[in-house]
Amino acid sequence: MRVRLGPVLAVGAIALLTLIVPVLPLAPPVTMDIAHRMAPPSPAHWLGQDEYGRDVLSRLLWGARVSLAVAAASASIACVLGTALGIAGGYLGRVAEFFAVRSMDVVLCFPPLLLALLVVTLLGPGAATLIPVLALVYVPGFVRVAYAGVLTVLSAEYVEATRALGAGHLRIMLRTILPNIGGPILVQFSLTAASAVVLESGLSFLGLGVVPPAPSWGLMIAAARSTMTQAPLLLLWPCLALSLTILAMNALCDALRDAADPRMRVRRVPAATMLGNAPGLRPEGPPA
C-alpha cells in the first residue's frame, strides 16, 4: 500500500506543530492587553492582537491544539468502539448483529449536527462533552465499514485455515480478521478526523463547543465576526488556518483511499478520452 507523500507530510507538519506549541516562545493565549485591542501585526505579535488584545498567533496555534486533540480523541474512540462492534456483529451471528449493527440505524436517524446539538443541550458545552458527542456521531460509520469488511473476509480460506488450526474466536477476530480489514478502517478514520475538525469548529462557532476563554478556531471566527469591518484580518487568520487544515486532511483521505483501493487509481488516468477515442475500442493497457 503506497500513499502519496505530499498530503502525509502536510498533515504530519500540522500535527507536529500542535505538539510543540507549549515549547514555542509564544505569548500566553489568554493574556489580555486592552490598550492594544485589535492592534495590527507587529514584531511582538506577528499576526496582531484580537478584540481583547490577545496574541492572535498564539491563539491560533493553541486553538489548533484544541481542535485537533478533540478531533483525534473522538475519532479514536469512535474507531475502537465502532470497529469492535462491527467485527463482533459480523462474526458472532444474528443476535450480536442486531444489537451491534442494526442499533446504529437509530443513531443514523439524526443528522450529525442535530445529534450533537441535542446532546450538548442536555449535557452543556465544553471539551469534556464534545469528545463523547463526536465519538457517538461517528461510531456508526466505523461499525458499517468493519461489518462490511468482516462479511467479505469471513469466507476467505485463511480464516477457515486459522479456525482449522484451532484458534479461538477472539484470536480469529483480532489477529486474522482485523488486520485484513485495516485498510478501509484507516480510510474511515481519516474521513472521520477531518469531519470532526469541521463539526467541532462549527459547534464552537455556535458557542456550543469549546468554552471561552480557551482558544478555538470556531470561537475565534465567531468573535471576529462582530469586529469584521474594523479588523478583517482577525477573521482571515482562523478561517485560513481552519480551511488549510481541512484541505490537507481531505487530501490525506483521498490519498489513503486511492492507496487502499487500487481500482480507483487506475480510473484517475484513463488511457482514452471520451470525445477523442471511444474507450474500449483500443486494447486495454497501462497509459503511455
Place this chain on the structure above:
Amino acid sequence: MRWILRRIGVSVLLIWVVASIVFLAIRLVPGDPAELLLAQGGAAPDPDAVAQLHQQLGLDEPIWAQYLGNFRDLLHGDLGQSLQDQSPVADEIMRRLPRTLELIGAAGLLALLLGVPTGMAAALRPGRALDRALSWLAATALAFPVFVVGTILVLVFAQWLRVVSAGGYAPLLPNPGRHFALLAMPAATIALGLFATVFRMTRASVLDVAGRDYVRTAHAKGLGAARILLRHVLRNALMPIVTVLALNLGTLLGGTVLVEYVFNYPGLSGLLVDAVNARDYPEVEGVVLVISVLFVTLNLVMDLIYGLLDPRVRRT
C-alpha cells in the same frame, strides 16, 4: 410487496425509537430541567415556581404516564408548548419548516446546475488542464466549512460592496425581489459545498458509464459524440448523482443550523439553536423529532425508489 412493507415497518420502528430516546434523554439527564430553567441568575429558584413549572411540564406525573401522554399528544400532532412564550411548538415549526426546505431546495438546484455540467466537462478529458483545474476547485470548495464561506460572503458582499443586506428573511408575496435577494447568499453558501460533491460524483459516474459496453456499441455504430453523451452516458450516470444529492440534502435538514445562524435566517434550525440556548426543552424535542422523521422518511423514499428500480436491492 413484502419487502416494501418490511422497509416501511422498520422506518416506523426507528421513528418510535427516536421519539423514545429524545423523550428519555431529556428526562433522565442529571439536573431538573425546571430548576435549570428557573435558575438563570445562579440563585436557587423559588420552590413554588419549580413546582408550578413541574405541573405545567407534566413532570410531576410518574414517568410511564408522561411517556404515554407524550405519545398520545404526538399522534395528535401536538408537540407541546414553548417554555418561552407558551405558543404551540408545532405551529412555530410549521411556520419555519417551509423556509428551511426552500433554502435547501434552492441550494440543491444551484449545486445541480453548476455541478453536473462541470463534472461532465471534466470527465470528457480526464487528466487534462480543465479537469485538473475543476477538481482542484472542488477540493478547495470542500475544505471551506459553511460558516467560513457564509461569514466571508457577508464581509465581502454586505459590508464592503454593500450589494445585499447581511441577512434576514422577507416573505415571498409582497416583495419577491427582496425575498430572493435574501435567499441568494445562504443558498449560495450551502451550494458551494454541495457543488463540489455533485461535481465529483458526476465526474466519477460519467467516467464509469463511459467505459461500459453499450457506450462502445454506440460509438461503433457511428452515433455523434453529443448524442452519445446526452442519451447514453448522462442518462445512466444521473442515478448515483441524484442519490448522493438527496442523501446530502437529508443531512442538510439538520445541517443548515450554521448557515441560518450566520445569515440570521429564521428557519427551522435557527429555532433549534435559540431553543438550545434558552433550554426550551419542548421546543428542542419538537424540532429534533420533526427533522429526524423527515430524515428517516427521505431515506425510506430513496430506498423504495431504489428497490423499485433495482430488484437486487430487495434481497438485502
